């Protein structure tokens with residue numbers, strides 16, 4: 001295909017070596033075997049290759065997408081493999097593969113239609129090709145397990161035998177997808193397609209890439225966000241072993257390029273650099289806290305959800321309850337630090353990297369390369385974790401800027417863990433002041449939730465703000481909608497946001513704003529329940545009459561944990577629910593806190609209504625993973641600012657949950673049908689509030705700040 | 716120049732003496748199954764066996780290793796990927812992104828070599844590896860399954 005040829009020519013023109021490293025891409029594949037359509041390539045030996053636009057980062061999207069394709073394609077599941085398409089190919093074909101973004105728990109739900117249609121169209125063409133070969137009506141033929149049968153005569157042809165003929169047919173104009181009750185692959189817990197390579201070291205991650213003549217770059221950016229390089233003494237390290245280049249990267253970073261990672265890192269550590277942090281170098285954690293505190297009572301705020309007159313209701317209430325909560329900066333900390341391998345020439349730039357959004361990576365690449373997008377491409381590899389960090393490409397821009405200074409040579413830029421920790425894109429920092437008015441009977445008459453703090457959109461997509469208001473801030477608190485609607489009705493309600501941005505860059509972080517919003521609302525409701533001598537479940541049920549799906553998952557976890565019966569001795573329970581990413585989730589936990597204040601989370605029951613469950617086992621894995629990630633955040637997750645920079649530099653100062661603290665997880669997958677919800681993130685939002693509410697039950701202490709580390713949990 | 720015995724093969728490594736075993740394996744021997752996660756012995760992604768004991772290769776300079784010490788990496792754990800731990804891992808779909816899993820599997824294999832039927836407490840003690848995807852419960856189940864020998 002022409003893309004490949006152009007790339008090869010570009011390398012020859014620049015006198016560079018051909019890339020010896022082969023990553024199977026759709027363009028290479030298409031040269032050998034013609035595609036049936038954009039999604040499906042079938043080899044003569046019946047091997048089915050599904051092309052993917054979304055990225056696999058552990059969430060099981062590869063397998064789920066293949067199940068949806070296979071459902072309509074009627075192919076032999078045992079012969080299905082996958083490959084990534086590049087954003088360059090998609091661009092050249094009018095975005096034939098749709099959106100590449102793999103975030104917001106939408107890899108499956110936003111692809112299901114296009115992928116199922118791709119499979120169905122390919123099946124129709126394969127059947128037609130067989131019918132044409134036999135000279136019969138396609139309506140007399142059926143397809144099963146990659147075999148087409150002419151029912152009247154019993155003749156058969158395999159997909160591999162007709163794939164080439166099918167590729168020459170016009171795609172069908174009308175496609176009828178199967179009804180859910182006809183599904184045989186969707187809904188099955190088939191094993192993942194990619195497990196074996198993850199058990200023997202053979203899966204090639206971005207940081208494992210090797211190319212002939214490749215050098216390794218290790219960069220360091222000004223630790224103060226927004227700062228710049230004042231000066232550096234390249235001569236001091238140029239003679240160190242293996243060092244080839246000592247570079248400035250843009251205005252704010254330096255890099256050492258050497259034969260190996262260790263050589264580059266060793267020289268970088270020895271490189272004298274003077275940074276100019278500017279004004280931001282004066283920012284301390286206390287500066288940011290004060291800014292947020294001011295927002296808690298500020299007059300001006302963006303309204304996210306309101307009904308009635310909450311302020312008046314609270315002012316006139318028989319009783320008031322008030323509490324202030326907070327949620328800190330947190331690093332995504334995927335196990336694989338940021339990396340990208342780049343070959344730049346004056347005519348072309350190719351990138352190999354793990355990214356959650358191939359198309360955005362291409363835009364970044366072209367900008368940094370100083371080339372048009374059609375002279376660049378992004379070749380994806382599986383991600384060693386993403387969690388949102390790899391939806392943004394600051395690390396890629398720097399990698400391209402490094403390679404641009406060394407034309408024609410493959411440069412693998414690898415961040416150290418330390419760089420990954422201090423150059424993150426952080427969970428936004430916020431606080432919330434919760435105020436409720438109660439009548440003489442203890443019923444809620446009005447609720448005001450004032451959020452103060454960082455807006456992600458104002459940093460990431462300022463054009464998506466609505467008259468300055470960040471709609472994403474109110475995840476899970478919206479009056480309605482299919483993405484994240486509040487599960488309660490209050491007679492008078494006001495939820496508003498005083499936007500207080502900082503110089504620390506915020507970003508989408510698994511669960512995003514649900515993480516704090518769920519803590520604020522679910523823990524405060526618990527406070528009200530205890531203050532009014534009500535059972536926390538009973539109070540919620542009263543408020544949930546108009547929210548049957550929210551209530552159904554809450555009831556499911558309450559039933560399973562045995563809410564109405566006492567917990568085992570020494571254990572205490574908490575519950576929480578929330579809707580997000582199109583799914584309804586709830587959690588019930590059992591914890592104990594010993595005399596020294598040591599917390600143990602024994603058991604979590606989780607329920608998910610994601611509408612359609614494509615692969616229940618994968619959903620269970622996502623639920624378990626979400627608890628691990630969410631409990632890490634609750635127990636340990638905090639990045640703090642000193643002199644404008646993040647203080648935590650590695651897992652020794654930014655601790656995370658390990659196996660010994662991982663609770664037993666019981667997952668209830670209860671798809672109610674009729675909608676497609678996400679599963680990669682929703683559960684994370686109920687992890688922390690369910691545990692915090694159980695801690696209160698155990699100790700009588702209301703913890704209102706994340707993380708727990710450093711707080712005294714003794715009674 | 717150091718001589719290392721890796722997966723039963725003696726290899727010459729032309730790296731400075733302070734080079735951690737992790738980087739000697741990845742950049743000099745060409746075995747990239749062993750991963751870099753932290754570089755400070757805090758995460759376990761780099762776990763290999765040295766004379767049968769699980770060690771964090773990011774914190775071991777090659778100068779501290781003799782040619783007689785037998786280093787085994789994930790690539791050398793079994794000839795065909797069928798070590799009981801690997802079989803259990805496949806049967807239970809343990810990995811998510813997979814990045815931490817080489818270290819997890821090597822730590823689990825070393826644990827089982829020492830304690831064929833580990834208790835949950837022994838698993839907690841031996842398996843301090845970090846998995847950000849949160850595969851911990853399946854790691855535990857995988858170790859028990861491998862111990863029972865019912866894998867695959």
Ligand code: FES
Pocket residue numbers: 750751752753754755756757758759760761762771772773774
């Ligand atoms: S990389 Fe060695 S323990 Fe983390």
Ligand code: FES
Pocket residue numbers: 058335384385810811812813814815816845846847848849850
């Ligand atoms: S499987 Fe992704 S870090 Fe463990």
